[in-house]
Amino acid sequence: MxxxxxxxxxxxxxxxxxxxxxxxxxxxxxxxxxxxxxxxxxxxxxxxxxxxxxxxxxxxxxxxxxxxxxxxxxxxxxxxxxxxxxxxxxxxxxxxxxxxxxxxxxxxxxxxxxxxxxxxxxxxxxxxxxxxxxxxxxxxxxxxxxxxxxxxxxxxxxxxxxxFTGYPKWEKESKKDEEHPLEPYYLTQDRILVKVPDQDSKMRGRILGGCLDCLGKLVGTGYDKVKEFNQKYAKDGIIWYFEACDLNVMDIRRTLWQLDHAGWFEQAKGFLVGRPLCFGEELFGLNQYDAVTGVLSKYHVPIIMDLDIGHIPPMMPMINGVLADVTVQENDIQIAYQF
The missing domain is CATH 3.40.50.10740 (Murein tetrapeptidase LD-carboxypeptidase, N-terminal domain)
Incomplete structure (x- = not known):
């Protein structure tokens, strides 16, 4: 790398x-x-x-x-x-x-x-x-x-x-607008991690991921070289991270199903999931957590959700490709990148 x-x-x-x-x-x-x-x-x-x-x-x-x-x-x-x-x-x-x-x-x-x-x-x-x-x-x-x-x-x-570690609160509603372009984050909600299984965990692997809205569109194109990447770094394994912008909970489930069937998760060591913009949404009994675990739990690796990743501020910097030690303890996460 x-x-x-x-x-x-x-x-x-x-x-x-x-x-x-x-x-x-x-x-x-x-x-x-x-x-x-x-x-x-x-x-x-x-x-x-x-x-x-x-x-x-x-x-x-x-x-x-x-x-x-x-x-x-x-x-x-x-x-x-x-x-x-x-x-x-x-x-x-x-x-x-x-x-x-x-x-x-x-x-x-x-x-x-x-x-x-x-x-x-x-x-x-x-x-x-x-x-x-x-x-x-x-x-x-x-x-x-x-x-x-x-x-x-x-x-x-x-x-x-x-x-890097998580941040204590997150922003539910922004005060930044056309008249207040320099407004800082308006952090009112306590961060509460959702862990499956419900226990502390440690994992080591190469970090890889991004916005599900975009990742799903790459599958099967000439830009989809994930299988080759997995093979190259099979010894290290992959810690995947995701978050979603425009996707509802059904879209999240469908996209993860798609990535799963494309073989992207064959070397998964764990999954780190940010709060989606559809936070709190439920459709036909499916919520944001079941949308994830219903597809990914079969890998029997830690799944950590509602992390500070992506569209809902604040966001931890996630470094694609770098080997990292991830520790989840109680209600916080630490990501230690190895350069």
Whole structure:
């Protein structure tokens, strides 16, 4: 597994928009302010041509132009890490214009983003054998003040922190809007982990996963190289993590069934599941927990749910491809990445 170099003092952060750009509020002001903060932190910044665009369908611009931006920034010698400007809807259409073989032949760089960015973070690892970060997009760094999870993501990119734990509370309703673009997380709900089986656990393996909305669409395409990845790292095993955006509980169950039947989980050492946006939903007697365990319990490995992963803040940075020791004790989790 190729581990990129961490962000050095006075290094350069590159911004790209292969999914949504920051062309509307509150994202534009938050992205502007994020750049001010990161400059104060001592970093040089370079923005791609699509960062403030909104011409595309579900993405910032035409797929070909979004792909060109990614290829350019991975090739730039003066860009150290790459942050995505946001998630979106149709980043999958950009993939045909991404030069994955070229990216795999160049010096690796950290790429960070979440949601629709699964299309890049997941494939960087499974196609290019390069570690990537499923973490906050660029506008999150514009909040005032930074919450611990945002600071954690930056400390990770800087190589100053490699052990992460959950956060005490989560956000049910955001106060961030067009008139309050720099609003921090509004954390009101206590984190309560759901464990199956209901006991503490330890697991070790390579972390891999992302947003289920995107992962399910990759199955059976030319970008689905998970079986090969599983074989390569069979000795280590895989600790899978998931979360969901637009999927309801039935969609979650169907998508996990699909990944299961595609053979993705053959080397599973455990499953880490974030709170879905449909949190608390129940359809025909199926809730968010049974949607997961009904498919995955047959593997007889720990399943930990309602974790700080993904769309419902705050979110722990998840590093695809890296070997990690995961400890779940009482109502908290610790992920210790081994670089």
């Amino acid at each position: 190729r581990i990129p170099e961490f962000l050095k003092e006075n290094g350069t952060i590159g911004f790209v928009a292969p999914s949504y750009g920051c062309n509307i509020e509150p994202y534009k002001s938050a992205f502007d302010h994020a750049q001010d903060i990161l400059k104060q932190r001592g970093y040089r910044l370079l923005s791609g041509p699509n960062c403030y665009e909104g011409k595309g369908i579900g993405i910032s611009n035409e797929p070909k132009l979004c792909g060109a931006e990614l290829n350019d920034f991975f090739a730039k010698k003066d860009v150290d890490v790459i942050l995505s400007c946001g998630g979106g809807e149709l980043m999958c259409e950009v993939l045909d214009h991404v030069a994955f073989e070229q990216i795999a032949s160049e010096e690796p760089k950290w790429y960070m983003g979440f949601s629709d960015n699964t299309n890049m973070t997941f494939l960087l690892t499974t196609l290019c054998d390069t570690a990537s970060v499923y973490g906050p997009c660029a506008p999150a760094f514009g909040m005032e003040p930074w919450y611990a999870s945002v600071e954690d993501a930056m400390l990770l990119l800087e190589g100053k922190k490699h052990i």
